[in-house]
Every structure is written in structure tokens, then in C-alpha cells.
Amino acid sequence: MLSPLHKQLLNDFQQNLPISATPYQDIALSLGVTEDDVLLAFQELQDQQFIARIGSVIAPNLIGVSALMAMAVPTENLIKTAEIVNQYPEVNHNYERDNRFNLWFVLIAKDKSSLQTVIADIELTTGYNTLYLPLIADYFINLGFEIDFDD
Amino acid sequence: MIDTLDYQIISLTQTGLPLTPQPYQTIADELGVSVERVMQKMQQMTEQGIIRRIGVVPNHYRLGYTHNGMTVWNIADEFVDEMGTKVGQLDFVSHCYHRPRHEPEWHYNLFAMVHSKTEQGVNQQIQIITELLGEYNLGQDVLYSTRILKKTGLRVGGKRV
Numbered sequence: 001m002l003s004p005l006h007k008q009l010l011n012d013f014q015q016n017l018p019i020s021a022t023p024y025q026d027i028a029l030s031l032g033v034t035e036d037d038v039l040l041a042f043q044e045l046q047d048q049q050f051i052a053r054i055g056s057v058i059a060p061n062l063i064g065v066s067a068l069m070a071m072a073v074p075t076e077n078l079i080k081t082a083e084i085v086n087q088y089p090e091v092n093h094n095y096e097r098d099n100r101f102n103l104w105f106v107l108i109a110k111d112k113s114s115l116q117t118v119i120a121d122i123e124l125t126t127g128y129n130t131l132y133l134p135l136i137a138d139y140f141i142n143l144g145f146e147i148d149f150d151d
Numbered sequence: 152m153i154d155t156l157d158y159q160i161i162s163l164t165q166t167g168l169p170l171t172p173q174p175y176q177t178i179a180d181e182l183g184v185s186v187e188r189v190m191q192k193m194q195q196m197t198e199q200g201i202i203r204r205i206g207v208v209p210n211h212y213r214l215g216y217t218h219n220g221m222t223v224w225n226i227a228d229e230f231v232d233e234m235g236t237k238v239g240q241l242d243f244v245s246h247c248y249h250r251p252r253h254e255p256e257w258h259y260n261l262f263a264m265v266h267s268k269t270e271q272g273v274n275q276q277i278q279i280i281t282e283l284l285g286e287y288n289l290g291q292d293v294l295y296s297t298r299i300l301k302k303t304g305l306r307v308g309g310k311r312v
Contacts, residue, residue, distance in 0.1 A: 046170070053208050054170070055205070086300060098294060131256075135250065139249070
């Protein structure tokens with residue numbers, strides 16, 4: 001399953017992959033393994049879907065404008081409504097949640113007026129009102145998520 | 152604030168760096184600029200807070216964190232920044248946001264995503280937040296996702312970023 005190297009890579013490199021011409025070599029040096037070991041371990045983590053990707057994570061609302069939206073949909077209409085909502089390319093995530101407000105999706109558009117247009121259109125095509133829940137503040141603390149490997 | 156090259160670099164790095172010895176060289180080649188320029192831009196955007204982090208994006212679900220709760224709290228608006236900052240520092244909270252209420256049907260203005268391997272774990276986490284908030288907590292709920300209906304990468308205006 002997961003080797004000590006896998007676990008180290010998962011927990012210690014969520015924040016600060018070196019901005020260097022050879023970042024994997026730098027990681028290898030810091031861990032006392034070879035660059036090939038690091039590349040192979042990352043590839044395995046990726047192939048087995050333990051990691052979504054290795055990449056940059058961007059602060060919200062710097063590119064485009066986004067908002068969390070919620071809708072209260074009668075259960076019998078949920079799938080049909082979700083299908084209508086999902087057709088909008090501005091919809092990124094859409095989750096069913098166990099609440100009276102049972103449909104939760106994230107919209108992202110190029111600016112605020114496009115966002116408002118899409119919201120109005122979604123309300124019209126689905127026939128349901130939305131809760132518009134944009135970010136007011138983001139209490140972002142720059143710490144990685146510590147993965148507990150004990151079962 | 153973000154120029155065209157920044158935007159292109161963000162597009163190429165947030166979907167995943169190549170797992171090759173010189174990943175930034177690959178990106179530089181694709182954009183027709185030097186690797187030094189790409190790294191300088193990455194460094195700058197990191198210092199400016201545009202890039203929050205560069206690294207492994209774990210798949211929590213696959214790692215056994217199958218219980219993911221969206222906890223929501225009703226905090227008096229004048230205290231929400233103070234409380235949000237505290238809750239955001241908890242190691243099991245991945246995201247913590249202030250969002251508007253919609254009275255009368257939605258009273259909650261503080262959202263915190265929590266992750267655990269068990270339902271009991273989530274309940275303990277909620278208990279910890281409840282104690283932390285104390286008398287500032289005027290009401291709470293937790294919403295579990297019961298189905299993923301759509302999940303795509305970041306797109307703007309329908310175009311993949």
C-alpha cells in the first residue's frame with residue numbers, strides 16, 4: 001500500500017513544492033532518496049488516485065467571480081433539476097446534501113453581472129429560487145491538511 | 152493585477168505539473184518563454200498571495216476521509232471575523248468562510264468544512280467547534296453530501312482555465 005516515502009510526500013509537500021528548475025530532484029535530496037524514487041512515488045500516488053494532482057492552488061475570486069448557491073427542491077424533482085443546473089458551463093460542483101436546502105452548487109463566471117445573469121436564468125429554467133452565498137471573508141490559514149495514516 | 156502570462160501559467164500549473172525532471176521547463180516551452188521567467192512569475196504570484204500553495208492536492212476521500220461535513224454556524228456579525236479566524240486554525244477544518252445569511256430561511260453565516268474517517272469523528276469535531284465558539288454560537292447545523300451531481304475542474308465563463 002503506502003510506503004513511508006508515499007506518506008512523506010503526501011504530508012510534507014502540500015504547501016511548498018520548490019519553485020526550482022528541478023523540484024523533484026530538490027525533494028529527493030531533502031529526503032535522501034533519488035529523483036526517480038520521488039517521480040515514481042508521485043506517479044503511483046496519482047495512478048491510485050491518492051492525490052488529485054500536484055499543482056498550484058489559486059486564491060478565490062482572482063480569476064472570475066464565484067458564489068456558492070443553494071436550492072430547496074422537492075425530492076421527486078431533484079434529479080431533473082440537477083440535470084438542468086448541470087447544463088450550465090458556469091456550474092463547477094453540484095452536490096446533493098441532507099437538508100431542506102438539498103442542492104448545493106458553485107457558480108463561476110467572468111464578472112459579477114454575468115454571474116447575476118446566470119443566476120436569474122437558472123431560477124427561471126428550474127422554477128426554484130436560490131440562496132446566493134458568495135464569500136464575504138475567507139479565513140484561510142496556510143497550513144496543510146495533516147493526513148492520519150493510522151487505521 | 153494578473154497579466155496574460157500569469158493567467159497562462161496559472162492555467163497550466165493548476166491542472167497539474169508534469170511528473171518529469173523539469174516540469175517548469177515544459178511549461179516554459181509551451182508558452183514560449185524562459186524557465187527563469189516562469190519561475191520568477193510563480194515566485195511573485197506566491198508572494199502576492201495569488202498562488203496560495205504549490206504542491207500535492209490530496210484526494211481526502213481515497214485516503215479514508217469519507218465523512219465530510221459542511222458545518223454551518225450562526226454567529227453575530229460583529230464577532231464572525233474573530234470566530235472564523237479561530238475555527239479556520241483547527242487542523243481538521245479545510246475551508247472556513249463568512250457568507251451572507253438569508254433570513255428567514257437561512258440563519259447561518261459561518262461555514263467550516265470538516266473531514267474525518269468516521270461519523271463519530273465528525274461529531275467530535277463539531278463538539279470542539281461548539282466549545283470554541285461558546286456563547287457566540289447562536290445556532291448550528293451540519294450538512295453531509297449524499298451525492299456528487301457534478302464535479303469539474305476550474306472553469307471561467309464555461310472555458311477551462
